[in-house]
Amino acid sequence: MTHLEDGLAHRPFTAAAAALLAAVLIVSGCSETESPATPTTVAATPVATRLQRHGVVPIPLAYPTADSADPRQNFGDLYLPTPPGGRAVPLIVLYHGGGWRYGAGGLSGMDPLAQVLVAHGLAVFNVEYRRLGSGGGWPTTLADARDAGDFAATLRDRYAVLAGGETIAVGHSAGGQLAVWASQHQRRPPHAVISIAGPLDMTYAALHGDRFVRQFLGGLPAAVPAHYALADPSVNPHLSSPVIVLAGTKDRVVPISVARHYVEDTAGPGQPTMIEVPGASHTSLITPGKIGFAQVVGTIERVAHGMAVGAVTISRRG
Template sequence: MPTASVARSAYGDDPSQYGELYLPARIPLATVVVVHGGYWAQGFGAEAMRPMCQALQAEGYAVWNLEYRRVGGTGGWPMTFEDVAAGIDHLDTFDTVDAGDVRLVGHSAGGQLAVWAASRRDTTPGGPSAVTVTRCLSLAGVLDLTGASRQGLGSGNVDLLMGGTPADVPDHYDVGDPTRLVPAGCPVACLVGRDDEVVPRSQSDAYVAAARSAGAPVTLDEVPGDHSALIGPESRAWPTVLRRLGEKLRT
């Protein structure tokens, strides 16, 4: 009988290139990659997602809590994107997880990175995914980087992440902005907090509109609570997160 465990594993040489692998005390239902937010800034790290990881582990999922290089450290364009791609692909090196059913969950700036990773292709940093991504959840994601830059969200961190504004480096936004990369390679579920004052709902609305125009499977739920409620296992938003993560896939 398997026992629950947590172990750290590096996928690169930089101190920020690692993940924490949570294994449940059973054969995992699926593999969930969790990507933290913080407007891509150094100083916000994977520790914020540990309560969520523990809750998903208890539900029977294998969970990979992914850290990556960030703005203000050694991240930015294209390093942050390359890290997320490499960190997800690193799952293929484990014999304890199912790389054929990988579900991505990202919060805030991590929502952008998760939906971007679900949209990887030949032209994006890191190339196509080496694992099979079957579903993606954006929890209050910054999904419209072009709009976020123009609005100055994150005190200018969008431009720092991307190496400039959409006018300065349109080619970066073409392969880094999730709203420009529809359709994603799997169904995407967007969740927003009713009282979120950190990332406006318009970010998810813009992505959903673009995805629907492209004929992509996408949903949008407004749930009770603020920005942080979406990652709180004790919150009223949490049942919707679990439902969207575990529901039968639609293509």
């Protein structure tokens, strides 16, 4: 049993448990009072190298983790647009999907969305993380997502173009779950979170045939209740940031019923905003030119610039 598992064994995931988890995950990382280290650049990825030829120059930055980081996986590509005169640039933190599994997906899967967002004047930190089959899985992948989010928050202090701008976490599929989960555990939560086709009610998804959730968490809820207590956003309804849930009506990977169930589970103050996209599939939402992609980009832009989306109005905070 790991130190993280030990802290959660036979214990409901209450606010007290969340506080304990936050302390445990920081054990070997930076404390909140420590000055953040200078960003460490890493070798450019093949995708980043190809983008450079088209005038887009992402900066690959390693982020620190609560354990021994893997520089091949614990990094993100930072895209900085040409800054508009006199206006802070919002930062979009992207978490890719792929069922939390190595070899499925990867940060390159979010690259088309990143390019479009940068072209629209937004900064992007496209995150890679450890997954099942590459040193990740429960709970390491969760910790990586949290650590990447904490690191992304410090970028606003290090790059003048980002100073004073909003930070918005956006995740697709498994990355949607990671984005919401990370926002609940970061020292500096994002201003808002947008889940695109994310399995946010993991208990419901696992019980209705989602093998990726079961593989990631190690079984069904009855077999590993502590794993679901930690990872499932619907089990911990406290939202540190407003959450917007985008889901396609034609999604066959994460059916729209999962998103609806999550929104119902978290009813009350701070309830997530649900946006159903007619005709959109699991991947069309993040594929340029496909059904729902323009709506995804438009939603991200509105949220990033503090505009109301449904019942959600994003308030600025430090």
